[in-house]
Every structure is written in C-alpha cells, then in structure tokens.
Amino acid sequence: MGRTIRTVWKALASKRLLGYIVAVVVIAAATAVLKIFGGHVNPTTVALTLLLIVLFVATAWGSKPAVLASLLGVACFNFFFLPPFGTFTIAEPENWIAFIAFMITAITAGQLSARARRRAEEAEKGRREIERLYEELQAVFERASQTEALRRSEKLKSALLDAVTHDLRTPLTSIKASITTLLDEVRGGSHEEPVVALDPESRREMMEVIDEESDRLNRFIGGLIDLARIEAGELHLRRRWSAVDEIISTALARAATITQGHQVEVNIESELPVVRVDERAVSEVVYTLVENALKYSPGIAKIRIIAERSAADGMIRMSVEDQGEGIAVDLRERVFDKFFRATRDGDISTHKPSGTGMGLAIAKGIVEAHEGKIWIESATGGNGTRVVFTLPLGDEELTEESEHSAAVATEP
Amino acid sequence: MNDKPRILVVDDEPQLTRVLRTGLKSHSYDVRTAADGLSGLETFNDWHPDLVITDLAMPNLNGLELCRKIRAVSPVPIIVLSAKGEERTKVEALDIGADDFVTKPFGIEELLARIRAALRRAVTPVVNGVEPTLLQEGDFRVDLESRSVTVGDREIHLTPKEFDLLTYLMKHAGKVLTHRRLLAALWGGNYVEQNEYLRVFVGNLRKKIETDATTPRYILTEPWIGYRFNPSAE
Numbered sequence: 129m130g131r132t133i134r135t136v137w138k139a140l141a142s143k144r145l146l147g148y149i150v151a152v153v154v155i156a157a158a159t160a161v162l163k164i165f166g167g168h169v170n171p172t173t174v175a176l177t178l179l180l181i182v183l184f185v186a187t188a189w190g191s192k193p194a195v196l197a198s199l200l201g202v203a204c205f206n207f208f209f210l211p212p213f214g215t216f217t218i219a220e221p222e223n224w225i226a227f228i229a230f231m232i233t234a235i236t237a238g239q240l241s242a243r244a245r246r247r248a249e250e251a252e253k254g255r256r257e258i259e260r261l262y263e264e265l266q267a268v269f270e271r272a273s274q275t276e277a278l279r280r281s282e283k284l285k286s287a288l289l290d291a292v293t294h295d296l297r298t299p300l301t302s303i304k305a306s307i308t309t310l311l312d313e314v315r316g317g318s319h320e321e322p323v324v325a326l327d328p329e330s331r332r333e334m335m336e337v338i339d340e341e342s343d344r345l346n347r348f349i350g351g352l353i354d355l356a357r358i359e360a361g362e363l364h365l366r367r368r369w370s371a372v373d374e375i376i377s378t379a380l381a382r383a384a385t386i387t388q389g390h391q392v393e394v395n396i397e398s399e400l401p402v403v404r405v406d407e408r409a410v411s412e413v414v415y416t417l418v419e420n421a422l423k424y425s426p427g428i429a430k431i432r433i434i435a436e437r438s439a440a441d442g443m444i445r446m447s448v449e450d451q452g453e454g455i456a457v458d459l460r461e462r463v464f465d466k467f468f469r470a471t472r473d474g475d476i477s478t479h480k481p482s483g484t485g486m487g488l489a490i491a492k493g494i495v496e497a498h499e500g501k502i503w504i505e506s507a508t509g510g511n512g513t514r515v516v517f518t519l520p521l522g523d524e525e526l527t528e529e530s531e532h533s534a535a536v537a538t539e540p
Numbered sequence: 541m542n543d544k545p546r547i548l549v550v551d552d553e554p555q556l557t558r559v560l561r562t563g564l565k566s567h568s569y570d571v572r573t574a575a576d577g578l579s580g581l582e583t584f585n586d587w588h589p590d591l592v593i594t595d596l597a598m599p600n601l602n603g604l605e606l607c608r609k610i611r612a613v614s615p616v617p618i619i620v621l622s623a624k625g626e627e628r629t630k631v632e633a634l635d636i637g638a639d640d641f642v643t644k645p646f647g648i649e650e651l652l653a654r655i656r657a658a659l660r661r662a663v664t665p666v667v668n669g670v671e672p673t674l675l676q677e678g679d680f681r682v683d684l685e686s687r688s689v690t691v692g693d694r695e696i697h698l699t700p701k702e703f704d705l706l707t708y709l710m711k712h713a714g715k716v717l718t719h720r721r722l723l724a725a726l727w728g729g730n731y732v733e734q735n736e737y738l739r740v741f742v743g744n745l746r747k748k749i750e751t752d753a754t755t756p757r758y759i760l761t762e763p764w765i766g767y768r769f770n771p772s773a774e
Binding site for chain 1: 553562565624
C-alpha cells in the first residue's frame with residue numbers, strides 16, 4: 129500500500145503533474161483566502177502573494193507548471209481583484225497597467241526561477257558525475273597499487289626461493305662430490321683412468337664432509353620451519369617464570385663446543401627479577417647471538433654477555449658483544465631480514481663459512497613474540513658489534529595461557 | 541720435477557674445496573684451492589696451473605671477472621661450476637672464454653671427464669703463425685688447402701660457410717661454444733644476436749656429417765647455450 133503511494137508520488141513528481149496540481153490548488157486557495165479578507169487587502173498585496181506562489185511553483189517544479197500558475201494567477205487577479213469584480217474586463221486604464229505588469233512579472237519570474245532550478249540540477253548532475261569519475265579513478269589506482277604490491281611480493285618470493293635453493297644446494301654439492309669420490313674408488317675408477325686408492329685419511333675426510341653437511345642441511349630445514357611458524361604467527365610461546373641466569377647458562381652449555389678457545393665473559397646484574405618467557409626460545413636467541421659473535425670475531429676474541437634491568441622502562445635488557453669488524457650502520461636493520469648475510473650480501477669479507485641467514489630473523493621473531501625489541505649497536509670501545517634485546521617482565525594475569533600449545537621447535 | 545697436471549680450484553665453499561682437493565689428488569692431480577676470486581688470481585699468477593675450476597658467485601672478484609682476467613693473459617682451460625639459476629652468468633663466462641661448465645651438484649666422475657677433455661685439448665700443439673694444412677680430430681679429416689673433408693671413410697662436400705663452421709668446431713672440439721661466440725667467429729660482431737642463421741647452418745652441416753641428423757652425435761646441442769663438437773662419436 130505504502131509502496132503504491134510512493135510510486136504514484138514519484139510518478140507525479142517526475143511527470144510534473146504534481147506541479148500543475150499544486151499550482152492550481154494553491155492559487156485557488158490563496159485567491160479564496162484573499163477574497164474573504166477582500167476589504168482589507170489592496171491589489172498590490174494580492175499581486176505580490178500570487179507572484180510568490182508562481183516563484184514557489186517555478187522553483188519546485190520548473191517552467192511549465194510555473195506558466196500555468198502565472199496564467200491562473202493573472203486570471204484570478206483580474207477576475208476577483210480588479211474592478212469590475214467578477215468579470216474579465218478591466219475598467220480603469222491604470223489597472224490595465226497593473227494587470228500587464230503583474231502578468232509579465234509573473235511569467236518572467238516563473239521562467240527565471242525555473243531556469244535557476246535547471247542550472248542547479250545540471251550542476252548537481254555534474255557534481256555527481258565528477259564524484260563518480262573520482263571514485264572510479266580511485267578504484268583503478270587501488271587496483272594498480274595492489275598489482276604493484278603483488279608483483280613486488282612475487283619478486284621477493286622468487287628472490288627468497290633463489291636464496292633457499294642456493295642454501296639447500298650448497299651442502300648437497302659437497303655431499304654429492306664426496307660420495308661420488310668414495311663410490312669411484314669402490315668401483316675402481318673408470319676404464320680411462322684407474323683410480324689411485326684413497327688413503328684412510330682422505331676417506332675419513334670425505335665421510336666427515338658428508339656428516340657435517342647433512343647436519344647443515346638439517347639445521348637449515350629446521351630454521352626454515354621456525355621461520356615459517358613465526359611468519360604465520362604460529363609461534364606459540366610456553367611462557368613460564370624463569371631466571372635470566374639459567375637461560376644464559378643453558379645457551380652457553382649448548383654453545384660449549386663452539387666457544388672452546390674463546391673467552392666468554394658473563395655479567396648478570398645481581399637480583400634480577402624473574403621473567404615470564406619461553407625459556408627455550410629465549411635461550412635459542414642467546415645461542416644464536418653467541419654463535420654469530422664467534423663467527424664474525426677474529427681468532428680468540430672475547431665475547432661479553434650482559435643482562436641487566438633497564439632503568440628507563442623496567443624491561444630486562446640482554447646483550448651479546450663481540451670484538452669483530454662490526455656491522456656498518458646501514459646494514460644494522462637488514463641483518464634481521466631473512467636470508468640476509470653480511471658476508472655475502474654486505475661488504476664484509478670473510479673466508480669463514482657463512483650461516484644460513486636465518487638466525488637473526490628467527491631471533492627477532494622470538495623477541496617480538498615476547499613484545500620485546502632487538503637491535504644492533506656498536507660495542508663499547510667502538511670495535512665490534514653489540515646485539516641488544518629487551519624482554520618485558522610479564523604479567524601476573526597472563527598465566528598459563530598457552531601452556532598446551534606446542535613450543536617453537538628449537539632443538540639443539 | 542713434478543709432472544702432475546696442476547689444477548686450481550676456486551670456490552668460496554670450504555667444504556667443497558676440501559672434497560675436490562682430496563678427490564682430485566687421488567686422481568694424481570696437483571691441487572691448490574682458493575676461497576675467492578682475488579686470491580684465486582694470485583695463486584694463478586704464482587703457480588701457473590694447467591687448468592682452473594671456478595665457482596661463479598664469490599666474494600672479492602666473482603668467477604666471471606676471474607675468467608676475464610685469466611683469459612686476458614692465458615689460454616689455460618677454465619671449467620665453470622654453476623648452479624641452476626645462474627644460466628646467464630654461465631653463458632657470459634663461456635662467452636668470455638671459459639671452456640666448459642659443470643652444474644652443481646655434480647658427481648666427481650663427471651668433473652673428472654671434463655677435466656680430462658679440457659687437458660687433452662690443451663696439449664694439442666698450437667703452431668704459432670703458420671696454420672696447419674691438415675686438421676684431424678676423431679672421425680674427421682680436413683685438408684685446409686684442397687678444402688676436402690672426410691668423415692670416417694666418407695668424403696663429403698660442404699659450402700664455404702659450412703666448411704668454416706666445421707673447421708671452427710674442430711679447432712675447439714669438446715669445448716662448449718656459445719651461440720654468440722660462433723656467430724661472432726663466422727659472421728662477425730654484427731650478427732651475434734642472429735641465432736637463426738646458426739641454427740640453419742648447423743642443421744645443414746648435420747645432414748651432411750651425421751648418420752642420423754635427428755639424433756646428432758657429432759654436433760651436440762647445449763640447450764639455451766650453444767653447441768659442443770664431439771669429433772669421435774661413440
């Protein structure tokens with residue numbers, strides 16, 4: 129029902145039928161009212177009132193209803209208000225002038241306001257068109273930037289794939305070369321070139337290479353899994369109240385074979401509070417930093433591990449410092465990118481085997497999962513690198529929330 | 541006096557140089573290793589190896605630059621170790637004058653075969669100034685004066701360009717020749733991008749020398765890189 133009325137209303141408004149109806153009704157009503165108070169109103173008031181109605185109709189419904197209103201107004205003005213009343217004749221010549229003036233004014237005003245209305249409509253239409261174009265343009269820009277982002281992420285992906293395949297293939301190459309050397313001996317060489325038997329020392333060396341490189345492959349794959357978990361936001365921390373000195377000693381125990389021959393100094397502030405962290409994950413971070421410090425330190429350089437409570441924000445602050453060449457300021461952020469290696473991608477040259485390029489990226493993931501931060505500074509004295517990370521103490525309320533989730537795979 | 545062939549291995553991966561040193565020594569080669577291009581070049585200049593094996597991606601002077609620097613002073617055979625994904629660098633190295641490539645990971649027997657082939661080519665006496673009038677490689681016998689060619693006991697007739705192509709291939713038997721190198725040698729520098737020229741002439745030459753041109757045994761295709769001439773089809 130309501131819907132029918134609305135449809136009719138719409139049709140009326142759009143077909144200007146309503147305008148005609150309003151023109152007739154309002155002019156008639158105004159005439160009636162004015163006629164009732166006939167004695168008190170002079171013809172000028174009547175003319176102005178009727179003109180007002182013409183203007184209103186013109187503004188609301190355009191020129192054609194306005195013309196109708198004008199003609200009707202003129203007729204009524206003449207019929208009811210210009211003597212002799214009740215006829216369309218006009219007696220006084222001055223009333224002729226008033227009548228004609230009213231007629232011209234009514235029609236002109238009606239046309240002008242109708243034109244103004246049309247202009248306004250056109251302007252509105254123009255504005256809507258511009259708005260539509262703007263929105264379309266915006267959509268196009270958005271799509272373009274999405275494509276660009278996608279293209280860039282594809283490019284990044286293929287760069288990462290290159291890095292990964294390189295790191296998988298390198299140990300494989302050594303393994304394959306070792307095994308074929310051993311096989312070659314077993315098979316007795318080729319007919320073209322009989323093999324000179326390997327001495328036990330060489331044979332042992334080949335097998336050692338196979339052993340070490342298989343471990344390297346396995347470490348690399350483990351790192352990939354950790355990284356994938358961190359990136360998918362699936363690093364479930366098994367937070368427990370833990371003592372900082374225990375975390376550090378766990379890491380150092382694991383690093384015992386690689387710290388051999390190096391001097392490791394540990395400074396832990398006395399009476400450090402316990403922290404709610406995933407012990408294993410944080411000790412993995414410390415291990416990674418110690419391993420890196422050793423890797424980039426010459427000879428028997430000293431490594432310093434410091435743990436203290438920051439006076440500024442009350443967080444636990446741990447750092448590992450070496451006496452190596454240091455890292456250029458512009459590389460200090462990039463070393464945390466996955467697969468970035470200062471030895472390969474930066475300018476540092478070393479003959480030592482470089483790492484997997486994942487250690488620091490994983491360390492960063494673990495620290496950030498604890499709402500901490502990790503960064504690189506120059507070590508005290510200017511020589512060497514200091515990697516610092518912070519850990520919030522942890523909340524009493526956040527107890528045992530992820531006790532049942534799997535801990536990050538950080539097998540030693 | 542040490543008459544073992546000397547091989548210089550340049551690679552930044554210490555485990556691989558370790559394996560190659562041991563593996564090649566057991567095949568009676570004298571081996572030295574270097575971990576980057578720069579120290580590789582130093583060893584090359586001091587030690588004068590008979591053959592160089594080099595990786596491509598290395599710190600301090602990469603493999604490509606090393607090839608260029610060595611080629612500038614010496615015709616010593618160079619074998620490039622490359623990985624899948626390094627094709628462009630590999631082709632560039634071959635363009636510069638590297639003799640051959642082995643793709644990582646590789647078996648030692650493959651590397652040994654390439655080493656033997658490269659060393660064999662290197663000992664073929666090079667007569668300076670005077671061109672030999674008779675070329676003989678495997679099944680092929682070419683008289684450069686009468687321009688007669690025999691494959692096995694079959695005499696064949698070649699157009700002048702086919703003749704040039706065959707003699708160029710024979711002079712570089714066993715070596716990987718890039719499209720670019722062949723085009724530059726036979727048609728000159730302006731034609732180095734015109735792979736289709738080469739394809740047509742190789743096709744024609746194959747029809748004349750191969751017993752079955754669809755499965756060539758003499759002119760072998762190295763996909764995306766070029767050709768390798770194998771003078772004794774076995």
